[in-house]
Amino acid sequence: MKIKWKQVRIGAHLYRLEIENGLFTKVEQDNTRLAMGEKGWNADGLLYMPTLSDMHCHLDKHFIGEMWKSRKAIDSLPNHLRREKELLTSLQGSVLERARTLLNLMLSCGTTNIRTHVDIDPMIGLKHLEAVLQVKEEFKGKMEFEIVAFPQQGLLRSGSSEVMREAMRLGADLVGAVDPGGLDHKIEACLDEVFGLATTFNKGVDIHLHDPGHLGVYTIDRMIDCAEQANLQGQVAVGHAYCLGQITEAESMELGMRLREQGVSIISNVPIDRPMPNVPKLATLGVDVRLGTDNILDSWSPFGDGDMLKRTSRLAERFGWIEDKQLLDSYQFTTKKSLVPKVGDLADFLLVSAMNLEHAVAAAPPREFVVVGGKPVYERDETVSLKPAY
Numbered sequence: 001m002k003i004k005w006k007q008v009r010i011g012a013h014l015y016r017l018e019i020e021n022g023l024f025t026k027v028e029q030d031n032t033r034l035a036m037g038e039k040g041w042n043a044d045g046l047l048y049m050p051t052l053s054d055m056h057c058h059l060d061k062h063f064i065g066e067m068w069k070s071r072k073a074i075d076s077l078p079n080h081l082r083r084e085k086e087l088l089t090s091l092q093g094s095v096l097e098r099a100r101t102l103l104n105l106m107l108s109c110g111t112t113n114i115r116t117h118v119d120i121d122p123m124i125g126l127k128h129l130e131a132v133l134q135v136k137e138e139f140k141g142k143m144e145f146e147i148v149a150f151p152q153q154g155l156l157r158s159g160s161s162e163v164m165r166e167a168m169r170l171g172a173d174l175v176g177a178v179d180p181g182g183l184d185h186k187i188e189a190c191l192d193e194v195f196g197l198a199t200t201f202n203k204g205v206d207i208h209l210h211d212p213g214h215l216g217v218y219t220i221d222r223m224i225d226c227a228e229q230a231n232l233q234g235q236v237a238v239g240h241a242y243c244l245g246q247i248t249e250a251e252s253m254e255l256g257m258r259l260r261e262q263g264v265s266i267i268s269n270v271p272i273d274r275p276m277p278n279v280p281k282l283a284t285l286g287v288d289v290r291l292g293t294d295n296i297l298d299s300w301s302p303f304g305d306g307d308m309l310k311r312t313s314r315l316a317e318r319f320g321w322i323e324d325k326q327l328l329d330s331y332q333f334t335t336k337k338s339l340v341p342k343v344g345d346l347a348d349f350l351l352v353s354a355m356n357l358e359h360a361v362a363a364a365p366p367r368e369f370v371v372v373g374g375k376p377v378y379e380r381d382e383t384v385s386l387k388p389a390y
């Protein structure tokens, strides 16, 4: 069945988009609206944007839809982990319900591709993973998923190796861990276990790394060695990697070259309260850098809203990208899709009210439509979406 969108703004002109089997079959300049009885949608001049990826989130940890939880600054990671356990067990909604809620929120922001970490430990077992695998089925065709089995309490510290093995058998896509030095206190042993699991089950690796300065740098260096030894080029990621923002530029560049050579990615949540990796320098070196939202109203932070366009905007603002090219280049960190649709591309896109793509990344306007496979999966408000664009 052919799906039509008319008056979609791309650059300075209006276009007609035609879609069959989820792919664009026609992208043509056309000012006209749908004729009487013609099926499809009029975009009325709203701006075309590609859908976005959130490469670091936790579907099982947020408190959206729950009663307010007061937070206190906590002095150490182990104390925080204890507090998080208490808060998570006090929630009313099930993991399944909360994962659904967050996925719908993300979809309404235009995210159609996520990598979620899912807590795994001997107490939780596979309960969170089972729920997330269920929502993955429910959102098939709307949201692409990668699932990281995540021993939040420390892989070795919590004795989670066996349950991690079960998680990989059940369908997790990547092996996770957290601070092999700062939390597990055994960098080599932790990495041996992580990469051993990845090799056994033929999966990727994605490790949360908050460890600062040279402790973090040493861990990344060892991760790169492990990626090389296990032949996992292109399948290993370091989450956060705050340490890369705490060393000299020369050290950071040296490590950047190694990251690129072994295809080890950096995934940042773009913190505004601490140092972070130098994204423009790493990207110039050819390192794969991606972004994620991470904390969304959870035990760690009352902030976060799951909006990847806002996160892209924050990245641009944090690095002072004000020129047009810089603003446009910032999309490379949140979408691999083309900024301009072409025949044969997947018809997954957003429509927003903005002057152009540069303005859209700076202003992060509300999403009027989110479209997957040519069909709207979210529409903000008919009366708003019918307003002319700027």
Ligand SMILES: [Zn+2]
Pocket: 056, 057, 058, 117, 208, 294, 295
């Ligand atoms: Zn995280």
